[in-house]
Amino acid sequence: MKRKLVSTFLTVAMAASLLVGCGGGNTSAPASTDTETKTEATTDTSTEAEATETTASGGGKVGVAMPTKDLQRWNQDGENMQKLLQEAGYEVDLQYASNDIATQVSQIENMISSGAQVLVIASIDGDSLGTVLEQAKEQNVKVIAYDRLIMNSDAVSYYATFDNYMVGTKQGEYIRDQLDLDNAAGPFNMEIFTGDPGDNNARFFYGGAIDVLKKYIDEGKIVVKSGQVDFDNVATANWATETAQSRMDAIISANYADGTKLDAVLCSNDSTALGVTNSLEANYTGDWPIITGQDCDVANVKNMIAGKQSMSIFKDTRTLAAKTVEMVDAIMKGTEAPVNDTETYDNGTGIIPSYLCEPVFADVNNYKELLIDSGYYTEDQLQ
Secondary structure (H helix, E strand, C coil), rough: CCCCCCCCCCHHHHCCCCCCCCCCCCECCCCCCCCCCHHHHHHHHHHHHHHHHCCCCCCCEEEEECCCCCCHHHHHHHHHHHHHHHHCCCCEEECCCCHHHHHHHHHHHHHCCCCCEEECCCCCCCCHHHHHHHHHHCCCCCEEEEECCCCCCCEEEEEEEECHHHHHHHHHHHHHHHHHCCCCCCCCCEECCCCCCHHHHHHHHHHHHHHHHHHHHCCEEEEECCCCHHHHHHCCCHHHHHHHHHHHHHHHHCCCCCCCCCCEEECHHHHHHHHHHHHHHHHHHCCCCECCECCCCCHHHHHHHHCCCCCEEEHHHHHHHHHHHHHHHHCCCCCCCCCCCCCCEEEECCCCEEEECCCEEECCHHHHHHHCCCCCCCCHHCC
């Protein structure tokens, strides 16, 4: 999973004022084209000319499919995308699918039939959209996978996300540094919580962190007392807080109820971290462990301020939305969409040209600078 992340910075006009930007380079991949017969090409030329005339001034329709409103971050992603696309002159069809795959499929079908020219899709399950995306391909509707890679479909033109492996790497490095694993004798007790097994990102988050921490586990400096280390054993269906809390309840009961100290909990995101924190508050009497997270949700930032969560990866969704809108605009105008990675993300049909934004971590020492000074939150929201 290791690979080089291109480091040259691409200017994002719409996000120039944001504190946290995307990291990347200037590699770009051409928009995909279909090989067609001469007769079909003649017909499509007329259609494309009409589309070009429509989109040259920012017109056209964009479908934005988000997985759920249950998690704060997807509401922010959807709202940011809709706002920026509308400001760019596009009609936007924004839909949330309540974490129901059939609902998301139906929503995407309706977007295609109602004339969307580009689809931006944050999938619920990356393997479940093949059939509906075949319809998109037949209609020459371009698809941008948003944050979660859509698997096993050659209809996906681009992928826009944060560097998901780096997210996990930063979480693993935080635990390593806070426990001083290179110098301290140990052993330290740690438990692991990652995300939904149907979300391809969860494997990147997990892999980045485990690649940092595995040598300490192998040498016995980190002990996972539950024995639950493999991805399948630490995955959390739907990233659900309640599921993480229930599993943590069982882990504490079996391994830490006698006063054994828990030193760290590697949580891939904030909803799982919240479940772990709830369980610890109810069931654990020892010294508070290091807890990682991701997304800087309001409840979790409040927990950071209170000393209940140690850190959370900050992925400024305003920046990702702005980059995605830039990609949409390029597709609509028939030019090359900006990408900075053409090696990492294979969805089963080949490498998907990607734009990766760089994440940073927030903790009690820098959250004001990252989250309040940048305008992401107001101070009142975190009281």
